[in-house]
Amino acid sequence: MKRVRKDSASKAAHQAAPKRQSRRDVLIKTGGLLAAGAFGAVPLRGWAADPVNIGALYPTTGSMAQIGVGCVAAAKLAVDMVNEAGGIKSLGGAKLNLIISDVQSDTTVTRTETDRLITGNKLSAIHGCYASALTLIASEVAERAKVPLITGSSSDQLNKGRTYTFTPFARASQFARAQLQMSKLVSDTPKVAVIFENTAFGTSTSNGLKELAPSEGVEIVMFEPYSAGFTDASPLINKVKSSGANALFSVSYLNDLILIVRTVKQFGLNVSINGGSGGFVIPDFYKNVGKLADGLQGVAHWNHDVSDDAQKVNAEFKKRTGEFLFEYAGGLIAQTFMLADALERAGSADPQKVREALSTLDVSSGFAAMAPGGKVKIGPDGKNIYGHPVGVQWQNGDLASVFPKEDARAPLMKT
Amino acid sequence: MWETVAQAVINGLLIGGIYALVSIGVTLIFGVVKIVNFAQGEFVMIGMYISFFLANQFGIDPLLSLFVSMPVLFVVGVLIQHFLIRRVLGPNDMPQIFLTFALSLLLLNLALMLFTANYRTVHTSYSDEALHVGGLYIPVAKLIAFVVAMALSGALWVFLHTTDLGKAMRAAAQNRDVAMLMGINPDRVFCVALGIALALAGAAGSLLMPFYSAYPFVGQVFVLMAFVAVVLGTLGNVIGALVASLMMGVAESLGIQYVGADSGLIVVFAMLLLTLAFKPSGLGGGRAR
Numbered sequence: 247m248k249r250v251r252k253d254s255a256s257k258a259a260h261q262a263a264p265k266r267q268s269r270r271d272v273l274i275k276t277g278g279l280l281a282a283g284a285f286g287a288v289p290l291r292g293w294a295a296d297p298v299n300i301g302a303l304y305p306t307t308g309s310m311a312q313i314g315v316g317c318v319a320a321a322k323l324a325v326d327m328v329n330e331a332g333g334i335k336s337l338g339g340a341k342l343n344l345i346i347s348d349v350q351s352d353t354t355v356t357r358t359e360t361d362r363l364i365t366g367n368k369l370s371a372i373h374g375c376y377a378s379a380l381t382l383i384a385s386e387v388a389e390r391a392k393v394p395l396i397t398g399s400s401s402d403q404l405n406k407g408r409t410y411t412f413t414p415f416a417r418a419s420q421f422a423r424a425q426l427q428m429s430k431l432v433s434d435t436p437k438v439a440v441i442f443e444n445t446a447f448g449t450s451t452s453n454g455l456k457e458l459a460p461s462e463g464v465e466i467v468m469f470e471p472y473s474a475g476f477t478d479a480s481p482l483i484n485k486v487k488s489s490g491a492n493a494l495f496s497v498s499y500l501n502d503l504i505l506i507v508r509t510v511k512q513f514g515l516n517v518s519i520n521g522g523s524g525g526f527v528i529p530d531f532y533k534n535v536g537k538l539a540d541g542l543q544g545v546a547h548w549n550h551d552v553s554d555d556a557q558k559v560n561a562e563f564k565k566r567t568g569e570f571l572f573e574y575a576g577g578l579i580a581q582t583f584m585l586a587d588a589l590e591r592a593g594s595a596d597p598q599k600v601r602e603a604l605s606t607l608d609v610s611s612g613f614a615a616m617a618p619g620g621k622v623k624i625g626p627d628g629k630n631i632y633g634h635p636v637g638v639q640w641q642n643g644d645l646a647s648v649f650p651k652e653d654a655r656a657p658l659m660k661t
Numbered sequence: 662m663w664e665t666v667a668q669a670v671i672n673g674l675l676i677g678g679i680y681a682l683v684s685i686g687v688t689l690i691f692g693v694v695k696i697v698n699f700a701q702g703e704f705v706m707i708g709m710y711i712s713f714f715l716a717n718q719f720g721i722d723p724l725l726s727l728f729v730s731m732p733v734l735f736v737v738g739v740l741i742q743h744f745l746i747r748r749v750l751g752p753n754d755m756p757q758i759f760l761t762f763a764l765s766l767l768l769l770n771l772a773l774m775l776f777t778a779n780y781r782t783v784h785t786s787y788s789d790e791a792l793h794v795g796g797l798y799i800p801v802a803k804l805i806a807f808v809v810a811m812a813l814s815g816a817l818w819v820f821l822h823t824t825d826l827g828k829a830m831r832a833a834a835q836n837r838d839v840a841m842l843m844g845i846n847p848d849r850v851f852c853v854a855l856g857i858a859l860a861l862a863g864a865a866g867s868l869l870m871p872f873y874s875a876y877p878f879v880g881q882v883f884v885l886m887a888f889v890a891v892v893l894g895t896l897g898n899v900i901g902a903l904v905a906s907l908m909m910g911v912a913e914s915l916g917i918q919y920v921g922a923d924s925g926l927i928v929v930f931a932m933l934l935l936t937l938a939f940k941p942s943g944l945g946g947g948r949a950r
Contacts, residue, residue: 309778311777311778312777312778312779441922444923470921470922470923471921471922471923472917472922472923473922473923473925473926475878475882476882476925477676477679477873477882477883477886478672478675478676478914480668480672480675480676480800480914481669481672481673481913481914481915481917481918481922481925482917482922484665484668484669484672484918485917485918485922488665500780500874501780501874501876504780504782504874505872505873505874508788508789508872509800511789512789512790512791512798512800513791513798514791514793514798530779534780534781534782534874535782536784538789
């Protein structure tokens with residue numbers, strides 16, 4: 247029984263967006279014409295560079311709205327930054343024009359919205375959709391329409407059989423390995439208890455951990471699915487306690503994770519907890535769990551302390567929204583600058599040329615290079631060949647990068 | 662070994678206390694008014710949000726907000742009985758089923774619209790504390806919830822057995838027509854029954870708040886357990902629902918410990934099916950008390 251709220255107000259807002267744009271278009275063009283007339287000369291072409299349309303697909307209503315809304319705020323900030331810095335110079339200072347579409351946390355809606363966005367607008371590229379399940383659909387549609395799509399979604403499937411999808415950040419398979427390696431920060435002989443919700447997400451993530459554990463020298467002492475949305479975590483934690491684990495990996499959504507963390511504390515259990523990524527690395531997690539969250543570890547494809555540029559963007563985002571720039575939103579700002587870099591080199595708004603330019607993307611400075619390791623180079627399968635996740639830890643309400651050594655910005659807090 | 666078992670039993674009893682508050686409400690409504698209230702879980706949700714907002718806006722401890730959530734939901738119960746349920750009582754069950762089901766959907770989606778799907782938690786000084794007895798851990802917030810839940814159940818039992826209104830309620834539960842012939846006003850009795858049942862749901866919400874998150878779907882988690890407890894403990898039997906709730910809590914907890922963490926409910930439902938196979942009227946016997 248899944249019920250998704252349909253927010254008619256926001257739907258109306260994004261339907262109105264192209265209209266508003268065309269009015270601005272008219273103003274710019276007539277303004278340019280008047281100015282040109284005043285100087286008695288009409289330039290041959292591009293008296294005001296046409297804006298470059300970038301599609302943004304995010305769930306701003308429905309169950310994933312919480313993170314989707316943050317993504318849209320970041321996407322707007324990124325576009326403002328590019329435009330204020332003079333737009334795309336090789337296109338006569340063309341401004342980026344963001345066209346936002348709500349995919350309503352729903353795969354069917356994602357398919358139709360992506361289609362509608364592409365056929366209704368002349369797009370140069372698309373970014374989206376935060377949730378892998380939605381991005382997989384959007385990337386299929388974009389592939390067929392031959393519009394490049396750039397995404398921070400981690401599913402490895404996004405790199406299979408696609409030539410228009412670009413993933414500049416760490417892949418899901420790398421997350422599991424990083425999590426296992428992090429358990430060795432706490433103990434030389436990690437005994438890990440893996441508990442996961444019995445859903446597709448929980449099962450696939452935990453199986454990845456199980457497969458990689460032997461090669462990383464990590465012993466898994468408990469491997470237990472549980473029913474998502476339980477009323478009480480005590481029996482489960484009782485079981486973790488009797489397993490003798492010194493580290494706990496929990497593949498859970500927010501509500502279950504909050505119960506698990508509280509119960510571990512109540513039981514006085516001395517285990518380090520790694521909550522993975524997603525809902526675990528957003529400001530809301532700390533707001534809900536409070537001081538108990540301090541010391542908890544996770545993994546992310548981006549963190550606001552990866553570089554000085556990232557810190558700068560983080561400060562600006564904080565000013566706008568009051569929250570720190572979270573994983574996906576931060577990566578999204580870097581993606582926008584990657585698109586700007588590609589447009590600059592392509593010297594064209596044609597999606598085909600933008601795709602070519604994205605496939606040879608190679609940056610190691612500036613906002614486009616805001617990624618763990620500070621380098622982005624797209625390989626033949628659309629992946630960043632330097633892409634890797636960063637291990638993070640909650641420290642006094644902030645997320646600090648603690649792993650691997652070269653990305654660590656703070657020492658691991660012992661709990 | 663014994664410690665693990667004892668811990669599992671304690672965990673089960675503590676959560677069973679909360680199941681009991683929800684299921685007693687359902688069984689009371691069924692016993693007296695003879696309708697199944699599918700929206701009972703949503704009233705738990707409302708109780709939670711009342712406590713959340715009082716704690717968030719005025720810093721009132723969720724346990725104290727019991728004194729707000731219970732009266733508020735009592736009044737809501739009376740109003741719902743008077744303006745909605747009273748009008749569909751009749752020989753046909755369908756309108757009643759649709760009414761409470763629609764109420765559930767309405768409240769759930771209203772909550773989604775007003776409060777969004779976000780999880781809300783309240784921190785209290787005792788939220789994360791636990792008593793250590795021998796090698797066992799007893800979370801303080803759950804212990805308080807359990808004790809208050811048992812006290813409320815006890816108070817209800819005393820009310821039903823010693824006051825005139827309580828006796829009238831039991832009389833109406835046993836045989837509505839005869840009760841009416843004895844001069845009992847069914848409308849008044851039904852209003853009070855609904856009020857009490859919803860107040861108990863509100864109490865469950867307030868008691869949950871120190872250790873569980875509030876979100877629009879939260880009621881559905883508890884109402885499922887409540888329905889099982891109501892059937893297991895014989896429909897309409899308050900003591901039966903109480904005992905069945907505690908048993909289910911323990912069965913679920915032991916199931917998680919010894920069968921698998923995703924099998925807690927399997928044990929609970931196996932228990933239900935076995936009971937129904939051998940004692941179709943439920944553990945409480947065939948007689949409503």
